[in-house]
Amino acid sequence: xxxxGYDYSVVRGFAFSAIFWLIVGLLVGLWLAAExxxxxxxxxxxxxxxxxxxxxxxxxAFGFALAGIFSCTxxxxxxxxxxxxxxxxxxxxxxxxFNIAIALAALSLFAGMNTSKEYAELEWPLDVGIVxxxxxxxxNVFGTLIKRKEKQMYISLWYIxxxxxxxxxxxxxxxLEVPVNLFKxxxxxxxxxxxxxxxxxxxxxxxxxxxVPILAMxxxxxxxxxxxPIYSHRLSIIAFWSLVFGYxxxxxxxxxxTPLPEWIQTVAIAFxxxxxxxxxGSVVNGYYTMRGNWDQMRTNYLVKFFIFGITFYxxxxxxxxxxxxxxxxxxxxxxxxxxxxxxxxxxxxxxxxISASFYYMMPRITGKELYSIKLANxxxxxxxxxxxxxxxxxxxxxxxxxxxxxxxxxxxxxxYSFLEGVVALYPYWKIRLIGGLIYFVGIVVFTxxxxxxxxGAGVKLAETRAxxx
Amino acid sequence: MSVYSKxxxxxxxxxxxxxxxxxxxxxxxxxxxxxxxxxxxIKPYTAIELEGRxxxxxxxxxxxxxxxxxxxxxxxxxxxxxxxxxEFAYDxxxxxxxxxxxxxxxxxxxxxxxxxxxxxMNDPRSMFAKSNMPAYGWxxxxxxxxxxxYRKVSILxxxxxxxxxxxxxxxxxxxxxxxxxxxxxxxxxxTPPELRSELTEMDAIIAYLQKLGRDVKALxxxxxxxxxxxxxxTASKRNPFAGSKKAAEEGEKIFKKNCAVCHGEDAEGGIxxxxxxxxxxxxxxxxxxxxxxxxxxxxxxxxxxxxxGNEAIWKxxxxxxxxxxxx
Amino acid sequence: xxxxxWAYLAFGGALVAVFACIVFYxxxxxxxxxxxxxxxxxxxxx
Numbered sequence: 001x002x003x004x005g006y007d008y009s010v011v012r013g014f015a016f017s018a019i020f021w022l023i024v025g026l027l028v029g030l031w032l033a034a035e036x037x038x039x040x041x042x043x044x045x046x047x048x049x050x051x052x053x054x055x056x057x058x059x060x061a062f063g064f065a066l067a068g069i070f071s072c073t074x075x076x077x078x079x080x081x082x083x084x085x086x087x088x089x090x091x092x093x094x095x096x097x098f099n100i101a102i103a104l105a106a107l108s109l110f111a112g113m114n115t116s117k118e119y120a121e122l123e124w125p126l127d128v129g130i131v132x133x134x135x136x137x138x139x140n141v142f143g144t145l146i147k148r149k150e151k152q153m154y155i156s157l158w159y160i161x162x163x164x165x166x167x168x169x170x171x172x173x174x175x176l177e178v179p180v181n182l183f184k185x186x187x188x189x190x191x192x193x194x195x196x197x198x199x200x201x202x203x204x205x206x207x208x209x210x211x212v213p214i215l216a217m218x219x220x221x222x223x224x225x226x227x228x229p230i231y232s233h234r235l236s237i238i239a240f241w242s243l244v245f246g247y248x249x250x251x252x253x254x255x256x257x258t259p260l261p262e263w264i265q266t267v268a269i270a271f272x273x274x275x276x277x278x279x280x281g282s283v284v285n286g287y288y289t290m291r292g293n294w295d296q297m298r299t300n301y302l303v304k305f306f307i308f309g310i311t312f313y314x315x316x317x318x319x320x321x322x323x324x325x326x327x328x329x330x331x332x333x334x335x336x337x338x339x340x341x342x343x344x345x346x347x348x349x350x351x352x353x354i355s356a357s358f359y360y361m362m363p364r365i366t367g368k369e370l371y372s373i374k375l376a377n378x379x380x381x382x383x384x385x386x387x388x389x390x391x392x393x394x395x396x397x398x399x400x401x402x403x404x405x406x407x408x409x410x411x412x413x414x415x416y417s418f419l420e421g422v423v424a425l426y427p428y429w430k431i432r433l434i435g436g437l438i439y440f441v442g443i444v445v446f447t448x449x450x451x452x453x454x455x456g457a458g459v460k461l462a463e464t465r466a467x468x469x
Numbered sequence: 470m471s472v473y474s475k476x477x478x479x480x481x482x483x484x485x486x487x488x489x490x491x492x493x494x495x496x497x498x499x500x501x502x503x504x505x506x507x508x509x510x511i512k513p514y515t516a517i518e519l520e521g522r523x524x525x526x527x528x529x530x531x532x533x534x535x536x537x538x539x540x541x542x543x544x545x546x547x548x549x550x551x552x553x554x555x556e557f558a559y560d561x562x563x564x565x566x567x568x569x570x571x572x573x574x575x576x577x578x579x580x581x582x583x584x585x586x587x588x589x590m591n592d593p594r595s596m597f598a599k600s601n602m603p604a605y606g607w608x609x610x611x612x613x614x615x616x617x618x619y620r621k622v623s624i625l626x627x628x629x630x631x632x633x634x635x636x637x638x639x640x641x642x643x644x645x646x647x648x649x650x651x652x653x654x655x656x657x658x659x660t661p662p663e664l665r666s667e668l669t670e671m672d673a674i675i676a677y678l679q680k681l682g683r684d685v686k687a688l689x690x691x692x693x694x695x696x697x698x699x700x701x702x703t704a705s706k707r708n709p710f711a712g713s714k715k716a717a718e719e720g721e722k723i724f725k726k727n728c729a730v731c732h733g734e735d736a737e738g739g740i741x742x743x744x745x746x747x748x749x750x751x752x753x754x755x756x757x758x759x760x761x762x763x764x765x766x767x768x769x770x771x772x773x774x775x776x777x778g779n780e781a782i783w784k785x786x787x788x789x790x791x792x793x794x795x796x
Numbered sequence: 797x798x799x800x801x802w803a804y805l806a807f808g809g810a811l812v813a814v815f816a817c818i819v820f821y822x823x824x825x826x827x828x829x830x831x832x833x834x835x836x837x838x839x840x841x842x
Contacts, residue, residue, distance in 0.1 A: 035601075035603070036570075036601060037601065039593075039594070039600070039601045039602065039603055039604070042603035042604065045528075045607060048528065048529075048603045048605075049529070049532065049533065049603050050528045050529025050530055050531075050532050050533065050603070051528065051529050053529060053532045054529055054532070112527035112528065112529075113527075114526060114527060114529060115526070115562060116526040116529070116531050116562050116564060117562055118567060142476060142477065142480070145476035146476060146477070148476075151474050152471070152473050152474050153473050153474065153476065153479070157476075158473070158479065158483075161476060161479055161480050161483060162483045162487075164480070165480050165483050165484050165487070166483070166484075166487050169484070169487065169488070169491070173491075173495075178624050180617050180620055180621055180624060181617060181620075184523070184617070186561045186562070186621070186624055186625060187561045187562040187563075188561075189499070189561065189562075190505055190557065190558060190559065190560060190561050190563075191505045191554065191556075191557025191558055191559075191560045191561075191563050192498075192504050192505045192554050192557060192563070193498065193499050193504055193505050194560065194561060194562050194563040195557075195563040195565055196494070196495060196498060196499075196504070197495060197499075198562070198563070200491065200494065200495050241486065244483060244486055244487055245486045245487070245489065245490065246490070247487075247490075248487050248488075248489070248490035248491045248494075249490035249493070249494055251494070252494065254567065255565070257539040257540060257541070258537045258539065258552070258565055259537065259552050259553055259554035259556070259557065260504075260554075261498060261503070261504055261554075264494055264498060267493075267494060268494065271490070330539070330541055333539075334535055334566075334567070334568055334569040335568075335569070336568075338567070338568065339568065405543060405544075405547070406543045407543075408543060408546075412546075413546070414543060414546055414547055418547070418571075418572040419597055419599060419600060422570075422571075422599070422600070422601060423599045
């Protein structure tokens with residue numbers, strides 16, 4: 001279906017790629033959660049926790065989230081510029097290259113080809129492939145922007161540009177390595193410098209994959225699905241520049257109290273605290289958009305996703321900087337509190353916004369009615385409950401673990417052995433697995449709903465509804 | 470026309486904006502040698518240890534184990550001396566990790582004998598019933614591939630020749646396969662017969678684990694030996710350098726660096742007493758002086774045995790004596 | 797305060813000044829209509 005010559009085939013292709021990798025990544029995640037309490041599940045070398053965890057993080061951050069981002073970007077880009085994609089065939093090539101790269105990435109990580117740098121574990125030949133893929137994407141982004149019909153670029157487009165530029169810089173700088181052979185390489189940086197580069201990358205991967213493009217979706221799809229203009233365009237200008245300026249300073253809050261020079265840690269934490277302001281700029285912008293129209297939380301099924309999503313974003317952006325403060329990092333770092341933090345961002349904010357964006361786009365790109373709003377609501381409640389059970393449990397587990405590591409007897413000796421600290425977490429890890437299962441069921445409902453929509457099962461419903469009306 | 474109407478300008482402006490923080494917190498520290506200092510005490514990995522490290526990376530051990538002990542009291546009590554930047558000069562990539570599902574490993578070297586590791590890697594639950602670490606017995610069933618060892622150490626610039634690498638590999642093979650290797654029994658119990666005279670991946674990863682923190686511990690031991698040697702009980706009571714001009718000159722240098730702050734540049738006194746007159750609070754003999762310097766005194770003189778050691782203390786005494794002779 | 801502290805302070809001050817300029821620029825009442833225009837246009841039927 002093509003109106004105005006817009007190309008929706010890649011939007012649809014990336015949407016279903018995202019769903020596919022989401023299911024794969026979550027299954028791996030569930031297996032990992034089970035391995036934490038049942039180590040016998042480390043059945044083979046490629047199923048062992050150390051290799052599998054990397055498949056989980058890469059599969060979801062890059063397979064799911066990036067595909068979702070590409071899908072929404074190609075949609076938003078055409079809609080906000082009011083022109084079709086500059087190079088539709090290149091975009092289709094992008095879709096194929098992306099899926100091949102992710103599949104090879106998963107296989108190579110299962111095989112243990114792994115640079116060990118978090119969220120940049122892929123070995124150098126795949127790095128080269130990913131850089132090529134990114135350039136192809138950037139050509140389409142800028143090509144389409146240049147021939148746009150709309151003079152001023154709306155907020156979402158700024159975030160898309162910032163992501164396109166920054167991910168390129170981050171990925172290339174962090175992955176500079178010397179190959180030993182086709183499957184093995186060494187970082188060009190040593191020790192503290194390598195750590196500094198890696199967490200500059202790692203934190204900004206969070207910033208420019210899990211934040212910036214998701215905000216682009218939020219700023220586009222919330223007004224579109226509510227038919228309400230965003231509260232303040234100028235507030236978003238201030239928030240945008242502060243966010244992209246501030247983010248790059250903060251990586252070292254992942255390295256507090258390590259041998260990295262202290263001033264870098266201090267600067268990082270100062271900017272982390274500063275970042276609360278632009279993050280909440282977007283939160284406030286979202287909330288105020290709904291002013292006087294909060295009834296849409298009941299009447300419009302999409303609004304729940306956006307408002308809860310941005311709320312989790314708001315919670316994350318306060319929790320993150322505070323857990324980086326020296327006193328608190330001494331207690332929380334290396335415990336389960338941190339995975340708890342990360343998962344509220346990914347399972348709450350990122351997935352909720354991508355879900356709602358897909359629900360909004362799918363009828364428009366297929367020309368078919370959404371299959372079931374009831375199922376969309378069920379999906380919402382399942383992923384909400386699953387996520388909260390998962391994350392809050394891990395926060396509590398983290399607090400307990402931190403306290404046990406720090407506990408001392410009156411004579412100054414340690415109260416608990418390390419293993420006692422592990423054993424104490426087994427009950428929490430069981431609850432976490434249950435939370436993950438509930439969440440997974442929610443995602444299965446989501447998948448079913450989208451597939452049925454694309455197959456046209458919703459059209460009939462709409463027709464019968466029209467007849468009865 | 471604002472920047473919001475010019476996509477290319479906008480992209481360039483964003484690039485500049487993101488590069489400010491990048492430049493200051495990333496590129497500037499990279500140009501400062503103090504960010505990643507190099508120390509003579511910290512030795513690069515041997516070829517075998519490096520192969521073990523690569524297996525550690527391949528298996529993603531860093532996903533559950535950190536390698537950085539933070540300067541916190543309970544952490545030092547649990548793992549040992551906190552991590553110093555110079556320890557990581559040869560780490561490419563770094564392996565500090567981000568989550569302690571298992572304990573920190575930066576000080577694990579020498580903590581347990583090799584036999585402990587063979588047994589533990591093979592089946593962690595045979596030693597700790599409630600451990601959730603995966604079993605890695607299969608590493609002992611895989612022959613270590615050393616085809617790229619020389620290439621690896623050359624890329625990393627460890628300064629070994631090709632024959633150094635061959636020797637390191639052969640020596641380690643001899644060590645673990647010899648009849649008097651202390652971990653022989655348990656190694657053979659986990660290694661299949663056809664690989665018992667070869668190096669396995671398990672051998673290499675254990676060699677690597679035993680290297681972690683070893684140089685720092687050796688340095689600590691050396692300091693303790695200095696302390697022991699410089700204790701008045703064990704030290705000789707007679708100045709081995711008595712009257713030596715050279716020793717006095719060296720002693721002067723040590724004095725200026727360590728003692729002059731309190732006792733004055735020429736030992737004429739300051740916060741601490743004058744050392745060129747005839748008044749001695751804690752005795753006048755060489756052995757009395759030695760005890761005062763090495764152990765310190767109740768009136769504020771610190772103990773120097775850990776900092777200077779036996780020889781330097783005698784040299785300082787030689788210098789002090791030479792000062793008095795001049796008067 | 798040594799020069800490092802002064803440098804920190806000057807740098808921090810410069811950042812605050814840049815920030816204030818951006819805020820004042822975009823929050824000038826006469827610019828409001830122009831700055832806020834895209835948020836209505838994006839709602840138009842596309």
